[in-house]
Amino acid sequence: EVQLVESGGGLVQPGGSLRLSCVASGFTFSLYAMAWVRQAPGKGPEWVSGINGNGRTTIYEDSVKGRFTISRDNAKNTLYLQMNSLKPEDTAVYYCAKSSVNRPSTILENYGSWGQGTQVTVSS
Secondary structure (H helix, E strand, O other): OOEEEEEOOEEEOOOOOEEEEEEEEOOOHHHOOEEEEEEOOOOOOEEEEEEOOOOOOEEEOHHHOOOEEEEEEOOOOEEEEEEOOOOHHHOEEEEEEEEOOOOOOOOHHHEEEEOOOEEEEEOO
């Protein structure tokens, strides 16, 4: 059974930083692309960033480019999202998601397994 457990969310002031983590189990982590997806209050889910199985290919949604960095440690079965220069519009529940293939994609339908999410709130 695929399990994805996120942590690291919290309340941060604008301009601050947070590092999200997602521990994966129930599948061979290194063989699958992973992604971070967020959902703000009253809005639909939004793809944020993706990474392939060996970590060498990463893609980002335009609004987070240069501020967020996705990475993974396959020895620890863990996915990360380093978020810097946070803005109030980054406020959302952040989910890690497992792709059905080893190719990062912006298409949410390609990600069949999601974690329970971690809340990120950016406010002064």
